[in-house]
Amino acid sequence: MKKPAHPTPPPSDETDPAQQPDSLEACRRCDLWRHATQAVPGEGRRRARIMLVGEQPGDGEDLAGKPFVGPAGKLLDRALAEAGIPRDDVFITNAVKHFKWELRGKRRLHKTPGQREVEACMYWLERELQQEAPAVVVALGATALKALLDDAHARLQEHFNKVTRREGRAVLATWHPSYALRAPDAAARERAYLDIVSALEHARQLAAGK
Numbered sequence: 001m002k003k004p005a006h007p008t009p010p011p012s013d014e015t016d017p018a019q020q021p022d023s024l025e026a027c028r029r030c031d032l033w034r035h036a037t038q039a040v041p042g043e044g045r046r047r048a049r050i051m052l053v054g055e056q057p058g059d060g061e062d063l064a065g066k067p068f069v070g071p072a073g074k075l076l077d078r079a080l081a082e083a084g085i086p087r088d089d090v091f092i093t094n095a096v097k098h099f100k101w102e103l104r105g106k107r108r109l110h111k112t113p114g115q116r117e118v119e120a121c122m123y124w125l126e127r128e129l130q131q132e133a134p135a136v137v138v139a140l141g142a143t144a145l146k147a148l149l150d151d152a153h154a155r156l157q158e159h160f161n162k163v164t165r166r167e168g169r170a171v172l173a174t175w176h177p178s179y180a181l182r183a184p185d186a187a188a189r190e191r192a193y194l195d196i197v198s199a200l201e202h203a204r205q206l207a208a209g210k
């Protein structure tokens with residue numbers, strides 16, 4: 001585990017959205033590297049039939065260097081188990097590979113990445129899609145959906161648990177697991193959780209060719 005980055009490292013003119021880095025560590029395509037502990041690459045089964053795409057690493061993921069290991073990851077693990085999908089059987093990544101945050105008291109609070117950051121990081125998501133070649137991709141939340149469809153105006157409601165074909169893959173969308181943790185009341189949280197489970201079941205059936 002690396003030490004968390006200082007919130008205000010010295011300015012640098014290294015950032016360049018046209019850069020084509022060979023490694024995530026060297027990526028300066030947007031500014032998020034400045035404040036993150038490290039980049040968090042996707043991980044899981046190589047060439048899995050199913051790929052899950054979240055938004056960006058959270059605080060725990062930033063420190064661990066692994067996707068979905070914090071509270072949202074625990075909920076995702078539960079939903080995967082309930083949908084009959086072993087976590088080891090899927091590839092899990094994020095649309096944006098660095099944690100974007102702001103300091104509130106002593107806590108680093110998640111900030112939604114901007115479209116420019118999502119676009120800069122498509123360079124990495126596209127590589128992962130090419131390398132892993134999943135049959136089915138599940139967008140966890142609106143940021144992932146916009147990245148996967150390359151459409152800044154894509155709306156979660158329109159793609160909710162519905163299949164869109166993209167470059168030979170089936171893309172479907174559901175809530176981000178954090179929504180199922182933070183929705184205003186218990187009934188809404190339970191509904192969101194069950195929606196995630198049904199999207200994962202749908203993905204499992206699609207991946208099995210059903």
Ligand code: URA
Nearest residue numbers: 054055056058067068
């Ligand atoms: N939220 C995400 O979108 N991704 C993670 O890896 C963790 C939390």
